[in-house]
Amino acid sequence: MLVRKVPGFVPASAWGLRLPQKFLFLLFLSGLITLCFGALFLLPHSSRLKRLFLASRTQQPGLEVMAEIAGHHPVPEQEPPPNPAPAAPAPGEDDPGRPVGIFRRKGILRRKGWLRRTRPTGPREEGNSVAAPRPQEETVRFSFDYNAFRSRLRHPVLGTRTDESKESQSLVRAQREKVKEMMRFSWQNYRRYAMGKNELRPLTKDGYEGSMFGGLSGATIIDSLDTLYLMELKEEFQEAKAWVQDSFHLNVTGEASLFEVNIRYIGGLLSAFYLTGEEVFRVKAIKLGEKLLPAFNTPTGIPKGVVNFKSGSWGWATAGSSSILAEFGSLHLEFLHLTELSGNPVFAEKVRNIRKVLREIDKPFGLYPNFLSPVSGNWVQHHVSVGGLGDSFYEYLIKSWLMSDKTDLEAKNMYYEALQAIETYLLNVSPGGLTYIAEWRGGILDHKMGHLACFSGGMIALGAEDAKEDKRAYYRELAAQITRTCHESYARSDTKLGPEAFWFNAGREAVATQLSESYYILRPEVVESYMYLWRQTHDPIYREWGWEVVMALEKHCRTEAGFSGIQDVYSSNPNHDNRQQSFFLAETLKYLYLLFSEDNVLSPEDWVFNTEAHPLPVNHSDSSSKAGHHH
Ligand code: DMJ
Numbered sequence: 001m002l003v004r005k006v007p008g009f010v011p012a013s014a015w016g017l018r019l020p021q022k023f024l025f026l027l028f029l030s031g032l033i034t035l036c037f038g039a040l041f042l043l044p045h046s047s048r049l050k051r052l053f054l055a056s057r058t059q060q061p062g063l064e065v066m067a068e069i070a071g072h073h074p075v076p077e078q079e080p081p082p083n084p085a086p087a088a089p090a091p092g093e094d095d096p097g098r099p100v101g102i103f104r105r106k107g108i109l110r111r112k113g114w115l116r117r118t119r120p121t122g123p124r125e126e127g128n129s130v131a132a133p134r135p136q137e138e139t140v141r142f143s144f145d146y147n148a149f150r151s152r153l154r155h156p157v158l159g160t161r162t163d164e165s166k167e168s169q170s171l172v173r174a175q176r177e178k179v180k181e182m183m184r185f186s187w188q189n190y191r192r193y194a195m196g197k198n199e200l201r202p203l204t205k206d207g208y209e210g211s212m213f214g215g216l217s218g219a220t221i222i223d224s225l226d227t228l229y230l231m232e233l234k235e236e237f238q239e240a241k242a243w244v245q246d247s248f249h250l251n252v253t254g255e256a257s258l259f260e261v262n263i264r265y266i267g268g269l270l271s272a273f274y275l276t277g278e279e280v281f282r283v284k285a286i287k288l289g290e291k292l293l294p295a296f297n298t299p300t301g302i303p304k305g306v307v308n309f310k311s312g313s314w315g316w317a318t319a320g321s322s323s324i325l326a327e328f329g330s331l332h333l334e335f336l337h338l339t340e341l342s343g344n345p346v347f348a349e350k351v352r353n354i355r356k357v358l359r360e361i362d363k364p365f366g367l368y369p370n371f372l373s374p375v376s377g378n379w380v381q382h383h384v385s386v387g388g389l390g391d392s393f394y395e396y397l398i399k400s401w402l403m404s405d406k407t408d409l410e411a412k413n414m415y416y417e418a419l420q421a422i423e424t425y426l427l428n429v430s431p432g433g434l435t436y437i438a439e440w441r442g443g444i445l446d447h448k449m450g451h452l453a454c455f456s457g458g459m460i461a462l463g464a465e466d467a468k469e470d471k472r473a474y475y476r477e478l479a480a481q482i483t484r485t486c487h488e489s490y491a492r493s494d495t496k497l498g499p500e501a502f503w504f505n506a507g508r509e510a511v512a513t514q515l516s517e518s519y520y521i522l523r524p525e526v527v528e529s530y531m532y533l534w535r536q537t538h539d540p541i542y543r544e545w546g547w548e549v550v551m552a553l554e555k556h557c558r559t560e561a562g563f564s565g566i567q568d569v570y571s572s573n574p575n576h577d578n579r580q581q582s583f584f585l586a587e588t589l590k591y592l593y594l595l596f597s598e599d600n601v602l603s604p605e606d607w608v609f610n611t612e613a614h615p616l617p618v619n620h621s622d623s624s625s626k627a628g629h630h631h
Contacts, residue, residue, distance in 0.1 A: 140286050142343030146277040152620040157275060158230065159601035175547060176596040180231045182553070182563070183589045186580060187228065187236050189562035190220050196247060202562030203578040213265070214256025214309045216288075218248055222268035223586035226614055229275050230602065231593060241272075245280050250287055253310040258295045258303055259327035261288070263392075264582060266334045267614035273341070274617050282341050289338040289347060298374040301353040303328050322371040322380040328354055329393030332400050332411075333610050340619075359414065366421030367440065368393065384440040386422060387450030387501075392611040394418055395455065398463040399608045405619050406466070416467060419460070427478075430504040434488060435481035438504075447504040449485070454498070455525040457483030458532030462604075476536065483529040485510060487545050490526060493569040496552040498526055512570070521565035521577065522557060524587035524613065531591045535599050546595040587613035 186200075194200040197207025198219040213219060221240045228237040266285055273281035295307035302323050331351050338347035357377055358368070364382055370389035371380035384390060397415035400408050426437050428447065437453055439446040461479035464472050488510040489498040497520040499512035512518045527549055534542035556574055557563045563584055564576035590613045594601060607615040 138280075138283055138287075140283050140342055142341075144282065144341050149274070149617070150277070153606045153617070154620070155600045155603040155606055157602065157606075158232070159598045159603070172543070172596050175543070175550070176593060178550060179589055179593045179596060180233070182550070182558075183224075183227060183231055183585065183593070184233055184236065185558075186563055186585050186589065187224060187233070190224075190580065190585075191236075191239060193561060194220070196221075196243065199582050200562045200580040201578045202559045202564045202580050203576055205561050208579065211254070212257045212260045214254035214261070214307070215252030216250070216256065216261065216265060218243060219264055220580075220582040220585060222248070222265050222272075223582040223612065223614075225268055225272040225281075226275055227585055227590045227593070229272070230590065241276075241278065241280070244269075244272075244284065248284060250284065250291060255306050255308050257327070258292055258305060258307045259324075259330060261292065261307070262331055262334050263610055263612040263614075264586070266292075266338070267610040267612050267616070268586065270334060270337050270341070270616060271610075271614035274615070286338060286342040286344075289335070289342070293346065293350070296350050296353075300357055300374050300377040301350065302357055302372055302374040302377065303331075303350070303354075304374055323374045324389055325368055325370045325372065325393045326389050326391050328372070328374075329358070330396050330611050332396050333403055333608065333616055336400075336403070336619075337616055355410065355414075359410065363421075365425055366417060367425060368418060382440075382442040384426065385450070385453070386426065386437045386456050387439065387453030391452050391455060394422075395459050395611055398459060399610075401466065402462070402604075403608045403616060403618055405621060407619075412466065415463060419463070423478075428504070430509045431506070432509045434485040434504065434509055435478065436485050436504055436510075437482065448501055449489075450501045451489075451498055451520075451523050452525055454482070454486035454489075455528050457486060457529035461529070461532045461536045464536070479529075480533060480537070483526075483533050483542075486526045486529060490545075490549070490552075494572045495520070495556045495566065495569045495574060496548055497556060497566065497569045499569050515568060518568045518570055519565065519577065520557075520569050521579065522553075522563060522581050522584040522588055524583060524591055527588060527591045527595065528613070531595045534595055535604070543595060546592055550592060583612060 189202060190200040193202075193205045194207030196217055198210055198213060198217060199208045200220065201208050209217065221243050225237065225240050225244075228240060266289055269281045269285035269288070272278065273285060291309055292307055295303040295305075298304060305321060305323055305327050331354065335347040335351040339345055357372075361372075361377065361379070364379075367384045368390065369379040369381060370383050370385055372378070373380050386394060394415065397411045397418065400411035401415060404411070406412075422437060426440055426445070427435070428438050428445070429435050430447075436447075436449050437456060439448060457479045459479075460475050460482065464475035464479060467475050486498065489502045490496055492511050493499065499518045499520065500523075501512060501517040502510050503513050504510070505513065527546055530542040530546045530549075533539070534546075553563065556566055557576075559576060562580045565579055565581065566574035567577055568574045602609075602615050606618055606620075608618060609615055
C-alpha cells in the first residue's frame with residue numbers, strides 16, 4: 001500500500017496506529033490465527049473445514065482418483081441433513097431402531113440357507129497351519145463348516161484334467177501357460193519392487209498406495225490370491241497368504257471407498273477362504289466388513305460412498321455427496337457371504353434394505369439413474385449408464401439370482417425389467433452395423449460406450465438362459481453383437497487394445513474422439529465378455545480375440561518390471577502410465593486364463609464372479625448335496 005509522507009508528521013501506520021499499539025495488535029492477531037487453526041485441526045467435527053482447506057492436496061484427489069479408476073465421477077456435495085441419523089450399531093450388535101427382530105431375520109436367512117450354524121472342521125485342502133490369533137483382529141466366535149460347504153460343490157474347483165495328449169488341446173494349453181507366465185511375471189515384479197504396497201509402478205520400480213483404501217495396504221496381494229490359486233502358482237500363493245497373515249493390518253484410520261474395499265479386499269478374502277478353507281481369510285474378511293458398517297448410517301440406509309475407518313461418529317460431517325448406483329448396488333454378493341461366514345445378520349440386512357429402496361423408488365421409464373441421495377432417497381440426476389456409475393449394479397442383480405441358486409426371484413425380476421428398459425431406451429445400432437448401449441441424459445442420448453460398459457456382453461450372455469423363452473435367443477445374439485462391437489474398439493486401434501471410451505459418430509465408429517479417452521489401463525471388461533461368450537457358444541473366434549489381447553499386452557504393456565497401462569491406444573509406440581493396476585491380476589489375467597481353460601474350471605454351476613472377478617460360491621441348498629456329486 002502506498003503511504004504518502006507528510007513533513008513533520010510522525011508516521012504511525014497505514015491504519016493510524018503507533019508502534020506499541022501496532023505491536024500489540026499484531027500479537028493479538030497472531031494469537032487469533034493460531035487459535036483458529038488449532039480448532040480446525042483438533043476439533044472432531046472439523047472434517048468439512050479440513051476439506052475446504054486441504055482439498056487440493058489430500059482428501060479430494062483421492063476421491064477423484066478412485067472415481068476415475070472405477071469410472072465414477074462423484075457429483076458435487078450437498079448440504080448435510082438437519083437431523084443426523086442415529087449411529088450405526090456396533091459391529092455384532094442389533095440395531096435397536098429396526099422394526100424387524102434379529103431372530104425373525106435369522107429365521108429367514110436360515111430358510112434361504114444363508115445362515116447355517118455348523119460344526120467347524122477346518123480346511124479341506126492344503127492343511128496349512130493358521131497363524132496365532134492377533135489381538136482384536138483375528139478371531140470370530142461363529143464357526144463355519146468348510147468341509148460341508150465343499151461337499152455341496154458339483155464340480156472339482158479346478159476342473160477335471162483334460163487328456164493332454166490331444167493335439168487340439170496342445171495349442172490351448174500353451175496359451176493358458178502363456179497367461180500363467182504373465183501372471184507370474186506381474187506377481188514377481190510386484191513382490192520385488194512393491195511388496196505390501198497397493199500397486200506396482202513398473203517404470204519407477206516402486207510401490208503406489210493411492211488413497212482409495214483408507215490406509216489399507218496390499219491391494220494387489222489380496223486381489224491376486226485366487227488367481228494364484230487358480231493357476232496353481234503355489235509358491236506365490238503361499239507368499240501372498242503369509243503376507244495376509246503377518247502384515248495385513250486392519251487398524252487403519254483413513255477414508256476409503258466402500259465399493260473398492262468391498263469388491264477388492266472383501267471379495268478377494270472371501271474367495272481365498274472359499275477356495276482354501278484357511279481361517280485367516282474368513283476372519284479378516286469379517287473384521288474388515290465390520291469396519292464398513294458405519295457407511296450405512298444414513299436416513300435411508302443407502303450407504304455413503306466413502307467410509308471413515310477412524311470412527312462412525314464423524315457421521316454427517318462428511319456426508320454430502322450423492323451415492324453412486326454402481327457402488328451401493330454392488331455390495332449384495334459379498335455382504336450375503338459375510339453373513340454366511342460370520343453368523344451376523346447385519347450384513348445381509350444392510351443390502352436387503354438397499355434392494356428394498358431401489359425396488360420401491362419411482363424409476364423414469366423403468367431406468368435406474370446413476371446418482372441417489374442417501375439422505376432423501378431421491379434420484380439426484382437423470383443420467384443412466386451401463387458403463388461407469390451404473391455397470392455393476394445390473395451385474396449384481398443377475399448374479400444375485402444365480403448365486404442364490406435361482407431362488408432370489410426379486411433380483412431376477414429387477415434384472416430383466418431393467419434390461420428391458422435399457423433395450424428400449426439405450427440400445428442402438430450404428431449406421432455401420434455395430435450394436436452398442438448408449439448413455440442417457442434425461443432423454444437425450446450420448447452415442448458412446450465406455451470400456452467399462454463392455455462387460456455387458458458377458459452379463460447379457462450369462463443372463464440369457466433364464467430369460468423368458470421367447471427372448472433367450474435374442475439375448476444370446478445381443479450379447480454376441482455387443483461383444484463384437486467391443487472387439488471392434490480394439491481392432492480399430494494401432495495397438496489392438498481398446499480406448500477408455502469410444503463413440504459412434506457419422507463416419508467414425510467405435511473409436512475415441514479425443515486423447516483424454518484414448519488410454520488403456522489394463523482393464524478386463526472386454527476379455528471378461530470373451531470368456532462368457534466362449535463358454536456359451538464355443539465359437540473359436542473368442543479365443544482368437546483373447547489371444548489378440550495377449551499379444552497386444554505383451555507388445556505394448558509389458559515393461560522390464562511388470563505390466564503398465566498405456567496413454568494412447570492409437571499410437572504405435574505408446575507411453576506407459578507407470579501403473580500395474582491390481583485388477584489386472586485379479587481380473588484381466590484370470591479371465592484370459594479361464595478363456596483358455598475347460599468350462600468346469602470354477603464352474604458356473606458352483607461359482608459366480610464378483611465384479612472384481614473374485615469367485616463366490618453359489619448357495620446350493622443342503623438337498624442338492626444329497627445328489628452325490630463328485631468334489
Ligand atoms: C474393477 O475394479 C471392477 O471391474 C469394477 O467393477 C470396474 N472397474 C475395475 C476394472 O476396470
